[in-house]
Amino acid sequence: MPSSARPFTGASELAGLAPVAQDASQLPPALPGFESFQRFWDRDNGCWMVKILPGEYYVSRSEEAISTVLGSCISACVRDPTRGIGGMNHFMLPQDATQGPNDWLDPAIGLATxxxxxxxxxxxxxLLKLGAVRERLEIKLFGGGRILAAMTDVGGRNIEFIRNYMTLEGYRVAAEDLGGTQPRKVVYFPASGRARLRKLRPVENRIISHHEQLYLDSLGKQAAGGEVELFD
Amino acid sequence: MARILAVDDSAAMRQMVGITLTGAGHDVQQAADGAEALEIAERQKFDLVITDVNMPKMDGITLVRELRNRASYRYVPLLVLTTEATLERKQQGKAAGATGWLVKPFNPERLLATIAKVLG
Structure with a gap:
């Protein structure tokens, strides 16, 4: 194929690299604990990419991207610029009010918090275990949309939580795009800290909302607390 | 009522544990890492220590080991409250001398029940 007819393949081409097909042998090594995530070559961004789902998080020290789609959920993109490690999570707050005697929405101690x-x-x-330093963490926040005209503003509650959390922990917000009525697709590059954001059309709301509901349903038991073991 | 030292580098966690324990009538002191906790524990005697694992300066496993090496804490219940759920980490905690291991997310009722149990 003559070079002039080559399809544009994104950043690799811009960088003057040949847009050769990437095979799995060129995958950057996954960090321990994250080997099970499927990664694929993303032509748009010219890099390896991993998609995370509600409830998941991924950490990397390589030149790869982490992507997710957010409705009312929140993603925090966190990295230590000096160490060159970063990651992204994707979560929302459980809504089952029956789990425990404390008011589940109590901002200080409820199940949601x-x-x-x-x-x-x-x-x-x-990130800290990999050598990141708390005071250096650069945190970007996305999501919390009000994507369905439901009775309760789930996204708004998620935003309220993350703002309280950031203040309490003494973290600074490096960038954010929160709220609104549209879902978002976020692509995060932990090596550079760059985040690409695309607002999606509301027509996709139902599907995204459905996936978030499945996640919420599975959250109930897990959110109530981990196991307790007493040693002999 | 017990005198309890709660150790976690996360202010959000310290607040949650603090409210839970004071709400149940305990007398609570807090520390943000193992080194600070050790310093406080050497000045004052506590009936129980509850600590996170991953913290700057001194981690929770080291804190447990250090406390167990001191005569005044040889028989004091030392609980670990952490996101770490692997068998390997638990065994490290047990070897260091921890009394029990609670995996986050934090559950107030479960913590109080565990404390009541180990304080006998």
Missing amino acids: RYGSYAMENLIND
């Missing part, structure tokens, strides 16, 4: 803090800590702990 407990689970949200857990989702944030999972991602941040993994």
Whole structure:
């Protein structure tokens, strides 16, 4: 194929690299604990990419992208620029009010806050274990849309949680795009800290909302708390 | 009522554990890492220590080991409250001398029940 007829393949071409087909042998190594994530070559961005679903998070120290689609859920994109490691989570707050005597929406200690803090800590702990320094963390926040005209503003509650959490933990928000009525697709590059955001058409709301509901349903038991083991 | 030292580098977690324990009538002191906790524990005697694992300066497993090496904490219940759920980490905790291991997400009722149990 003559070079002039080559399809444009994104960043690799811009960088003057040959747009050769990428095979799995060129995959950057996955960090321990993240080997099960499927990665694919993304032609638009000219890099390897991993898609995360509601409830998941992914951490990387390689030149790859993490992508997700958000309705009312929140994604935090967190990295240590000095260490060159970063990651993204995708979570929402459980809504089952029957789990425990505390008011589940109590901003200090309710089930919702407990689970949200857990989702944030999972991602941040993994970064700290890889040598990231808490004071250096650069955090970008996305999501929390009000994508369905439901009685309760689930997205708004998720936003309220993450703002409280950031303040309480003393983290600064490096960038954010929260709220609104449209779903979002976020592509995050942990190596550079760049985040690409695309607003999706509301026609996709029902599908996204359906996936978020499935996640919520599976959340109930998990959010209530982990196991307890007493040693002999 | 027990005197409890709660150790976590996350302010959100410290707040949740603090509210839970004070709400149940316990007297709570907090520390943001293992080193700070050790310093406080050496000045004051506690009936129980509950600690996170991954923290700057000194991690929770090291804190448990250090406390167990001190005569005044040899028999004090030391609980671990962490996102770490692997058998390997639990065994490290047990070997260090931890009394019990609670996996996050944090559950207030379960924590209180566990504390009541280990304090006998």
